[in-house]
Amino acid sequence: MASVASIGFIGGGNMAEAIIKGLVRGTFPAGGILVAELEERRRTLLEERYGIRTTAELDEVVRTCEVVVLAVKPQAVAEVLPGVAAHFSGEQLLVSILAGVSTAALEAHFDGSPRVVRVMPNTPALVGAAATGLCPGQFCRHEDLLLVQRLFEAIGTALVVSEKEMDAVTGLSGSGPAYVYTIIEALADGGVLEGLPRPTALALAVQTVLGAAKLVQESGEHPAALRDKVCSPGGTTIAGVKTLEERGLRAALMGAVSSASRRSRELGGK
Ligand SMILES: NC(=O)C1=CN([C@@H]2O[C@H](COP(=O)(O)OP(=O)(O)OC[C@H]3O[C@@H](n4cnc5c(N)ncnc54)[C@H](OP(=O)(O)O)[C@@H]3O)[C@@H](O)[C@H]2O)C=CC1
């Protein structure tokens, strides 16, 4: 499977939409995307926004698409997978974005040797800036993995990891946008507390996070070295950094990644 003309989604929720928008704003033809979604309002919205096709019938996606992306909640897997497995052929590739659910658990629902790739993307896919981790199932061919990596590289960064690393990827980059939104909101609140109008505070907070991330990415410098360059001796920044250390921001973020990774393991029954 060197390239792919049709991608089907089982579930048309938030993450499916983020991937779809990322693909369509890239080079993937909207006509090649089919989404099975139970809710009619959601189907209409996806069709109108992205020019893709939708259906209420899960089996239509499985019968017609080369790549089938499983995008329902992990809790729905036992309800949905028998219907997928019933129509699945050896020529197709199953891509799962489900948090926690292992490739072995997915494969167990199928006869034969289903080709499965487990992927953990994130919602900045909406703007072509996703951070994605992916790993192969036991029957997946190398070319399948490369194909899926290319698809997700079209909507951001996509790194191949081992399956045992996927729960950590989920806790860090899968859930991570929510941590960063909280940080942006809190920075803006701090600006408002100090007298800035809300729109000014939010615009400055967003650009500060964006600019700092871009500088880490483009300079290749360690974040600690970049932080040192902001901290003038006896100046303002080191006073702020001291407060962050006293109040435990670093431990709080490390703890958030661990809590989310643990929840990913729980969702996968581990
Ligand atoms: N949101 C995120 O940032 C990320 C999510 N994920 C993973 O993506 C998956 C989806 O998450 P998310 O998009 O947040 O959740 P959503 O609830 O937004 O999306 C799931 C969608 O699937 C629909 N659905 C449920 N059962 C069926 C069915 N039998 N046939 C067709 N559609 C069905 C749901 O409809 P209804 O609501 O009516 O049940 C809903 O629209 C999860 O497994 C999650 O772990 C992975 C990375 C990031």
Ligand SMILES: O=C(O)[C@@H]1CCC=N1
């Ligand atoms: O919250 C969740 O379970 C999903 C998986 C990663 C991000 N959102």
